[in-house]
Amino acid sequence: GLGIMGYPMARKLLRAGHSVALWSNTLEKAKKLASEESNASVHSTPRDAVANADFVFLCVGDTAMSERVILGENGVVEGLKPGAIVADASTISPTVSQAMAKKVAENGASFLDAPCTGSKPGAEKATLTFMVGGKREVFEKTKPVFEAMGKQLYYCGDQGMGLHAKLSQNLLVGNIMQALNESLVLAAKAGVDLELLVDILNNSVAKGMIPFKAPFILRHDFSTNFSTRWMEKDLSLVLESAGELSVPLPITSVTQQIFRATIAKGMGEDDLCGSIRVLEDLANVSVRKDSPNPPHPAPDALPEIIY
Numbered sequence: 001g002l003g004i005m006g007y008p009m010a011r012k013l014l015r016a017g018h019s020v021a022l023w024s025n026t027l028e029k030a031k032k033l034a035s036e037e038s039n040a041s042v043h044s045t046p047r048d049a050v051a052n053a054d055f056v057f058l059c060v061g062d063t064a065m066s067e068r069v070i071l072g073e074n075g076v077v078e079g080l081k082p083g084a085i086v087a088d089a090s091t092i093s094p095t096v097s098q099a100m101a102k103k104v105a106e107n108g109a110s111f112l113d114a115p116c117t118g119s120k121p122g123a124e125k126a127t128l129t130f131m132v133g134g135k136r137e138v139f140e141k142t143k144p145v146f147e148a149m150g151k152q153l154y155y156c157g158d159q160g161m162g163l164h165a166k167l168s169q170n171l172l173v174g175n176i177m178q179a180l181n182e183s184l185v186l187a188a189k190a191g192v193d194l195e196l197l198v199d200i201l202n203n204s205v206a207k208g209m210i211p212f213k214a215p216f217i218l219r220h221d222f223s224t225n226f227s228t229r230w231m232e233k234d235l236s237l238v239l240e241s242a243g244e245l246s247v248p249l250p251i252t253s254v255t256q257q258i259f260r261a262t263i264a265k266g267m268g269e270d271d272l273c274g275s276i277r278v279l280e281d282l283a284n285v286s287v288r289k290d291s292p293n294p295p296h297p298a299p300d301a302l303p304e305i306i307y
Contacts, residue, residue, distance in 0.1 A: 001069075001090075002029040004224060005116070006059035008123040009089070009149045013057075014040055016148035023049035025065075046070075047079035055145050056086045059116075062233050063092040070100050082108040085142050089130070091115045091170070091234050094160040094241060101134070101159045110138040113159060115166035116150060119225040127151045131169075133162035167241055170234040171252050174272070176209050177231075178255040181276040181287075184217060189285045194218055213273045218289040222267075222274030229268035232259035 002010060002024035013020050014037040022030040023043045034040040043049035046069050050056045056076060060066050066088055070076045076086060086104050088097065094113070101111035112134035122128040128150035132139050139155050146153050156162045183206075187197045198214045201207065216222065235256035242249045262268060262275040276287055 001060040005123045012126045012149050021049040045074035046076045047074045050079045059089040066090045066092045077107045080109045084109040087112040087114045089114050089116050094163040098160045113162045131162040131165040167238045171238045174235050184287045185279040188287045222270040224271045228262045228272045231272040
C-alpha cells in the first residue's frame with residue numbers, strides 16, 4: 001500500500017539501502033515512487049511483488065483490504081518464498097489478523113501484526129512507533145528493517161497483541177480528540193478568546209494532543225495527517241474487540257458516532273480534527289480564530305435553584 005503512510009514508509013526503506021518491490025492498488029503511485037528512488041521495482045500484483053522478498057510489509061486501510069492483499073487472488077500467500085516474513089502494519093481486526101497468520105504459516109512463512117502510530121509526520125521522518133505481535137524470534141529478525149521506518153519498537157506478545165495494543169491507544173486518541181473539540185466549541189460559544197484557551201490548555205493537565213491539533217483547528221486546516229475515516233474504522237474495531245471481551249466502552253461509543261457523523265457529512269477523508277465541524281453545526285458556532293463569535297448572551301435571570 002502506498003497511501004499517506006505507506007508511500008513515505010517505502011521511501012524510507014529505499015533510502016536505507018534496501019531493494020524494494022512495490023505494489024499499490026493505484027499503480028501510478030508505485031511508478032511515481034520508483035521514478036524518484038533507485039533500487040525500486042514496480043509489480044502488477046502482490047504475488048509478483050513478494051516473489052523474491054525476504055520481508056513483506058503492508059500498510060493498507062482496513063481489514064478487508066488486508067485480507068484481499070494477503071489472501072485474495074494473486075495475493076501475498078500465493079507468491080511467498082519459504083522463510084519469508086510478512087509484517088502487516090495496517091490497523092485491522094485482531095481476530096482476522098490471527099486467522100491470516102495461520103494461513104501465512106501454512107505457506108511456509110512467518111507473520112507479524114505490526115500496526116504503527118505517528119501519522120503522516122512520523123512516516124515522513126521515520127519516527128513511527130510499531131506495536132508488534134507474533135513470535136519473538138521473528139520480531140528480532142525483522143527489527144533492523146523496522147528501524148528504517150520507526151524509532152520505537154514494542155514487542156507486545158503473541159499474535160494479535162500488537163493490534164490490541166494499537167487499538168487501546170487509538171481508543172484514547174479518539175476520545176481525547178473529541179474532548180478537545182467539545183472544549184473549543186463550548187469556549188467559542190461562550191465568547192472565550194480561543195488562542196488564550198489553547199494557551200491555558202497547554203499549561204494544564206490537558207496538554208499532549210493540544211499543541212499539535214489545536215492550531216490546525218483554529219485555522220480550520222483539516223489537511224490529512226490521519227483521516228476521520230480511518231479513526232472511525234479504528235474505533236469501530238475497538239468496539240468490536242470490546243464486544244468480544246465483554247468490556248463496556250460508553251465514551252468511546254459516542255466518540256465513534258461523532259466521527260461517523262463527520263463521514264456522513266462528506267468529510268471522512270479530512271483529518272480527524274475536522275470532526276469538530278459536527279459540533280460546530282450542532283452548537284451554531286465557529287471555532288476559528290479569524291471568525292470571532294459574539295459572547296453568548298447571559299440569561300435575563302438566574303435559574304431558581306431548589307434544594
